[in-house]
Amino acid sequence: MGSVTPTTRIYGTATYVHRHYPDGTNSDLPDPYTDQTTTASGSVQQDLLSRSMTLSAGATYSRQDGRVRGDAFSLNGSLTWRVGKLDLSAGASGYGSETQAYGADPYTRLHQYYYVRIRRRFSR
Secondary structure: OEEEEOOEEEEEEEEEEEEEEOOOOEOOEOOOEEEEEEEEEEEEEEEEOOOOEEEEEEEEEEEEEOOEEEEEEEEEEEEEEEEOOEEEEEEEEEEEEEEEEOOOOOEEEEEEEEEEEEEEOOOO
16 A cells, blocks of 8 residues: 555555354344455556646445345546646546345446536635
């Protein structure tokens, strides 16, 4: 994690959680079960044009196994350009998931988001 070069930064994390419930969760569901969650995420930032422009991208993936099973992901990217008192940025992100609770039908969702922002500072 951290700077690879003076203008490139890379970050990454991974987690694994294992939980065992030997007595279930309540008197209605007394059977033992196990939940496991695995997640990995990473991002990269690259400075361009003498650091007045920054390109960023990232992704996350998560997997859950247990009474609820599912996969989820997210992707994002952005470009920011600073010119004098003007900041221009544009980007996109998307995420999706598919889950299935114990004894239920699978549920899928996908979302996308796009933006453009122009901001001007009036002070300094």
